Amino acid sequence: xxxxxxxxxxxxxxxxxxxxxxxxxxxxxxxxxxxxxxxxxxxxxxxxxxxxxxxxxxxxxxxxxxxxxxxxxxxxxxxxxxxxxxxxxxxxxxxxxxxxxxxxxxxxxxxxxxxxxxxxxxxxxxxxxxxxxxxxxxxxxxxxxxxxxxxxxxxxxxxxxxxxxxxxxxxxxxxxxxxxxxxxxxxxxxxxxxxxxxxxxxxxxxxxxxxxxxxxxxxxxxxxxxxxxxxxxxxxxxxxxxxxxxxxxxxxxxxxxxxxxxxxxxxxxxxxxxxxxxxxxxxxxxxxxxxxxxxxxxxxxxxxxxxxxxxxxxxxxxxxxxxxxxxxxxxxxxxxxxxxxxxxxxxxxxxxxxxxxxxxxxxxxxxxxxxxxxxxxxx
Amino acid sequence: xxxxxxxxxxxxxxxxxxxxxxxxxxxxxxxxxxxxxxxxxxxxxxxxxxxxxxxxxxxxxxxxxxxxxxxxxxxxxxxxxxxxxxxxxxxxxxxxxxxxxxxxxxxxxxxxxxxxxxxxxxxxxxxxxxxxxxxxxxxxxxxxxxxxxxxxxxxxxxxxxxxxxxxxxxxxxxxxxxxxxxxxxxxxxxxxxxxxxxxxxxxxxxxxxxxxxxxxxxxxxxxxxxxxxxxxxxxxxxxxxxxxxxxxxxxxxxxxxxxxxxxxxxxxxxxxxxxxxxxxxxxxxxxxxxxxxxxxxxxxxxxxxxxxxxxxxxxxxxxxxxxxxxxxxxxxxxxxxxxxxxxxxxxxxxxxxxxxxxxxxxxxxxxxxxxxxxxxxxxxxxxxxxxxxxxxxxxxxxxxxxxxxxxxxxxxxxxxxxxxxxxxxxxxxxxxxxxxxxxxxxxxxxxxxxxxxxxxxxxxxxxxxxxxxxxxxxxxxxxxxxxxxxxxxxxxxxxxxxxxxxxxxxxxxxxxxxxxxxxxxxxxxxxxxxxxxxxxxxxxxxxxxxxxxxxxxxxxxxxxxxxxxxxxxxxxxxxxxxxxxxxxxx
Numbered sequence: 005x006x007x008x009x010x011x012x013x014x015x016x017x018x019x020x021x022x023x024x025x026x027x028x029x030x031x032x033x034x035x036x037x038x039x040x041x042x043x044x045x046x047x048x049x050x051x052x053x054x055x056x057x058x059x060x061x062x063x064x065x066x067x068x069x070x071x072x073x074x075x076x077x078x079x080x081x082x083x084x085x086x087x088x089x090x091x092x093x094x095x096x097x098x099x100x101x102x103x104x105x106x107x108x109x110x111x112x113x114x115x116x117x118x119x120x121x122x123x124x125x126x127x128x129x130x131x132x133x134x135x136x137x138x139x140x141x142x143x144x145x146x147x148x149x150x151x152x153x154x155x156x157x158x159x160x161x162x163x164x165x166x167x168x169x170x171x172x173x174x175x176x177x178x179x180x181x182x183x184x185x186x187x188x189x190x191x192x193x194x195x196x197x198x199x200x201x202x203x204x205x206x207x208x209x210x211x212x213x214x215x216x217x218x219x220x221x222x223x224x225x226x227x228x229x230x231x232x233x234x235x236x237x238x239x240x241x242x243x244x245x246x247x248x249x250x251x252x253x254x255x256x257x258x259x260x261x262x263x264x265x266x267x268x269x270x271x272x273x274x275x276x277x278x279x280x281x282x283x284x285x286x287x288x289x290x291x292x293x294x295x296x297x298x299x300x301x302x303x304x305x306x307x308x309x310x311x312x313x314x315x316x317x318x319x320x321x322x323x324x325x326x327x328x329x330x331x332x333x334x335x336x337x338x339x340x341x342x343x344x345x346x347x348x349x350x351x352x353x354x355x356x357x358x359x360x361x362x363x364x365x366x367x368x369x370x371x372x373x374x375x376x377x378x379x380x381x382x383x
Numbered sequence: 384x385x386x387x388x389x390x391x392x393x394x395x396x397x398x399x400x401x402x403x404x405x406x407x408x409x410x411x412x413x414x415x416x417x418x419x420x421x422x423x424x425x426x427x428x429x430x431x432x433x434x435x436x437x438x439x440x441x442x443x444x445x446x447x448x449x450x451x452x453x454x455x456x457x458x459x460x461x462x463x464x465x466x467x468x469x470x471x472x473x474x475x476x477x478x479x480x481x482x483x484x485x486x487x488x489x490x491x492x493x494x495x496x497x498x499x500x501x502x503x504x505x506x507x508x509x510x511x512x513x514x515x516x517x518x519x520x521x522x523x524x525x526x527x528x529x530x531x532x533x534x535x536x537x538x539x540x541x542x543x544x545x546x547x548x549x550x551x552x553x554x555x556x557x558x559x560x561x562x563x564x565x566x567x568x569x570x571x572x573x574x575x576x577x578x579x580x581x582x583x584x585x586x587x588x589x590x591x592x593x594x595x596x597x598x599x600x601x602x603x604x605x606x607x608x609x610x611x612x613x614x615x616x617x618x619x620x621x622x623x624x625x626x627x628x629x630x631x632x633x634x635x636x637x638x639x640x641x642x643x644x645x646x647x648x649x650x651x652x653x654x655x656x657x658x659x660x661x662x663x664x665x666x667x668x669x670x671x672x673x674x675x676x677x678x679x680x681x682x683x684x685x686x687x688x689x690x691x692x693x694x695x696x697x698x699x700x701x702x703x704x705x706x707x708x709x710x711x712x713x714x715x716x717x718x719x720x721x722x723x724x725x726x727x728x729x730x731x732x733x734x735x736x737x738x739x740x741x742x743x744x745x746x747x748x749x750x751x752x753x754x755x756x757x758x759x760x761x762x763x764x765x766x767x768x769x770x771x772x773x774x775x776x777x778x779x780x781x782x783x784x785x786x787x788x789x790x791x792x793x794x795x796x797x798x799x800x801x802x803x804x805x806x807x808x809x810x811x812x813x814x815x816x817x818x819x820x821x822x823x824x825x826x827x828x829x830x831x832x833x834x835x836x837x838x839x840x841x842x843x844x845x846x847x848x849x850x851x852x853x854x855x856x857x858x859x860x861x862x863x864x865x866x867x868x869x870x871x872x873x874x875x876x877x878x879x880x881x882x883x884x885x886x887x888x889x890x891x892x893x894x895x896x897x898x899x900x901x902x903x904x905x906x907x908x909x910x911x912x913x914x915x916x917x918x919x920x921x922x923x924x925x926x927x928x929x930x931x932x933x934x935x936x937x938x939x940x941x942x943x944x945x946x947x948x949x950x951x952x953x954x955x956x957x958x959x960x961x962x963x964x965x966x967x968x969x
Contacts, residue, residue, distance in 0.1 A: 051850055051851060052851070086575045086577055088577050088578065088606075089486065089575055089576065089577035089578075089606055095603070095607075096603070096606040096607045097577060097578050097602040097603045097605070097606040097607070098603060110578060111578075112578065112582075112601065112602055113582055114578055114579050114582060115534050115579055115582055115583065116534055116579040117534065119534075119535075119536060119575075119579070120536055120575065121536065121539070121849060121850065122536050122538070122539075137527075139523065139524045139527040139528070140527060140531075141527060141528055141530065141531020141532070142531065143531045143534075144530075144531060170850040171850050171851070172850040172914075317459070330625050330626040330627050331557035331558065331559070331621060331626050331627070331629065332557060332559075332626065333555075333556070333557055333877055333889035333891070334553050334554050334555075334557075334558065334559075334561055334889075335553065335891050336553050336555075336864070336866070336888065336889070336891075336897040337553075337774065337776060337864055337865065337866045337897060338553075339774050339804075339823065339866070342550045342776070342804075342805050342823055343804045343805050343823065345549070345550065345805065
């Protein structure tokens with residue numbers, strides 16, 4: 005009886021062990037990300053020369069994201085003002101992130117999709133939800149699907165529950181949360197990482213309620229995010245502290261690195277940042293320790309290798325045109341022709357109904373008063 | 384991404400064609416027949432030292448393609464012509480497209496005439512083919528697509544800043560139809576030009592920025608200049624000498640003027656390395672011709688400046704009405720690069736004498752008046768020819784929020800009234816279209832002609848102000864088109880092989896040439912409301928209501944109750960003892 009018990013115990017133990025091994029394989033799949041493409045939406049919301057640091061923040065994240073593999077066609081970059089070619093910039097076509105002009109984050113290969121007055125709350129929400137007018141070009145659209153990992157980075161001036169756009173309007177945390185919910189319902193993202201570098205940034209992610217969102221902010225509610233260092237030659241502060249240390253952290257990441265999100269949460273502790281960075285992971289299904297940095301900052305490329313030959317279609321032969329008289333260039337300033345130019349033919353409009361009715365009334369009244377015999381004087 | 388990359392599709396029979404390495408079209412008939420339309424790419428750089436010590440460099444890249452986008456032809460194989468622009472032309476039935484992005488203003492009095500003029504900001508003018516039924520709808524879609532290609536906010540072009548000129552901007556390509564219904568013109572004077580516009584522009588070139596003259600285009604140097612203009616011009620041109628067939632030409636031009644003090648450090652010594660921080664290593668392998676021209680007309684004996692390395696090649700060309708002499712460096716010749724495999728031209732000044740420039744036509748514009756209610760626009764046109772007068776076509780497009788009083792329009796030359804021989808005026812409609820004023824004026828010799836018109840400023844709705852309204856609002860440049868008498872006879876044979884910089888504007892007669900001059904854009908302050916007013920009013924009202932009404936309410940409705948003060952500890956203990964004894968409390 006005891007032997008039976010031991011045997012059954014062994015069997016169950018073995019069964020549990022076997023199922024655990026199988027479970028581990030499934031567990032491995034469960035912990036890796038299911039995304040097939042990466043997108044990034046990087047927004048700077050501040051205007052005017054003294055907000056140089058916000059543009060530098062956004063461009064340094066752009067630079068890291070491009071370096072780690074996301075192509076320009078998958079990045080929507082929105083800069084609310086032009087700092088590089090601003091007339092107050094002593095070094096045109098450059099935006100520096102480190103003092104003594106060590107690193108030019110503007111680079112030589114930058115493509116800004118929304119610039120200047122185009123960066124508005126409406127355009128930002130339309131880009132996120134995909135509700136753009138039909139004539140919008142592809143470079144200005146966020147063409148993500150349900151297997152896309154999206155990185156959203158916002159920087160500017162903010163407060164408790166809002167972010168200021170261009171000194172004239174604001175976006176609230178409720179609007180942002182609703183936009184993300186719309187994206188979830190329309191299956192526009194697989195996982196979304198939201199980073200914000202403003203004063204009281206943690207208030208912006210308080211209202212999120214859609215699944216698979218992870219958020220990072222540079223400061224808690226009631227705290228201000230501070231800027232890092234000014235450059236005396238340029239005359240303004242170059243970067244914000246949180247993004248400066250974020251950039252330094254990202255410079256050590258390469259496309260094959262295995263660093264995970266827990267390291268990202270440790271970027272810029274209170275001793276360096278003066279404010280307390282915060283993060284929110286309760287809506288995220290996976291454990292942050294298993295999420296790689298390159299899941300959001302890098303890019304997955306699908307490459308299909310094939311050994312089949314592909315037949316190219318024959319070029320369409322152009323239509324043979326018949327002999328006609330030779331073409332000629334047009335006279336650029338034909339003075340005599342211009343002087344004798346007839347005025348543009350205006351389309352004939354029938355007289356307005358009101359005028360017609362008024363004249364009919366006048367004529368009717370005239371005839372009723374004075375009799376029909378006057379008719380022959382009119383016609 | 385703003386521009387799709389050109390996909391190099393190599394059809395199966397291309398290897399046979401590449402065996403005959405010559406690119407000259409006429410050789411094909413004996414060698415092997417071409418199976419797809421031939422495209423040809425030429426690049427050139429013209430450097431003109433200016434009298435003030437500045438230096439003017441003009442890049443021109445031309446791709447000529449023997450195909451016809453008109454008549455609904457479908458094109459599928461693109462080689463040197465960029466596919467993104469080819470698809471734009473076919474889809475929107477474009478006959479001619481001219482777009483330019485400029486930073487800075489061209490100073491005609493100091494620098495002379497540019498090879499290709501452009502106004503500050505962005506300018507786009509398009510001739511559509513006559514098969515287009517809805518020109519306005521197609522125009523709107525075209526501007527959106529171009530804003531994606533060039534990373535510029537061209538989507539701000541709408542009916543409030545688009546005009547349809549009735550006599551200016553005749554087509555620069557071949558064709559017979561000139562119905563101005565198919566022409567649209569718009570400018571965005573506020574548009575900023577920076578590296579993000581240069582990047583897609585460079586990607587349209589066949590060699591990109593990797594080989595040829597385009598390696599010199601580094602944004603840190605190009606934007607640190609007094610004037611920077613990049614443009615794309617697409618038009619149909621004569622495909623052969625008899626002009627019986629059509630080729631499509633894509634011209635990409637980049638003009639830049641480097642300042643003596645900011646880029647030259649005050650020394651009158653220029654070189655390719657000093658201007659662009661790069662030297663040339665080779666020509667673009669896809670180019671049939673790659674040349675550098677240095678203008679040495681003012682230096683025939685070498686007395687003003689010295690050119691090194693010396694070159695025996697000289698070329699003379701008639702450009703802008705004058706015969707100019709150029710030293711030519713041919714980059715397709717490997718001996719140009721010498722043993723070091725780099726090429727750097729140096730121009731060293733010996734003395735600072737030279738003739739002053741006297742451009743024949745020059746225009747200025749300014750706003751007069753005081754206060755935020757009314758004002759006056761003055762446009763001045765200078766004719767500096769000693770004895771010849773010539774006609775000038777002035778195009779003015781003023782936004783609707785400056786209400787022009789056309790009855791105050793005056794045109795005076797030398798103090799006397801000068802009646803224009805043609806006036807076309809289209810009044811504005813609020814928030815729908817701008818003013819358009821076109822006039823053909825004959826400028827008397829050696830005179831200043833002044834055109835003045837008064838205007839009134841409108842009050843905009845508060846949502847129509849930009850986020851920085853105190854900067855002001857821009858009024859686009861006026862365009863002055865003119866046939867100016869030339870000093871030497873112009874070459875009217877437009878199909879002959881000429882350097883690119885002299886073959887842009889077609890010439891019809893020998894005694895005059897066509898130029899276009901742009902005036903400055905105007906910056907006008909509109910009456911701006913105080914946007915913080917609603918917030919201030921709310922704060923003040925709420926404070927007054929809270930303090931005034933609140934105090935009154937309290938006084939009327941508050942009732943008072945008498946309350947015993949809290950006794951001290953000793954008294955409380957005493958009370959407890961007294962309660963126990965049954966004696967009245969303290």
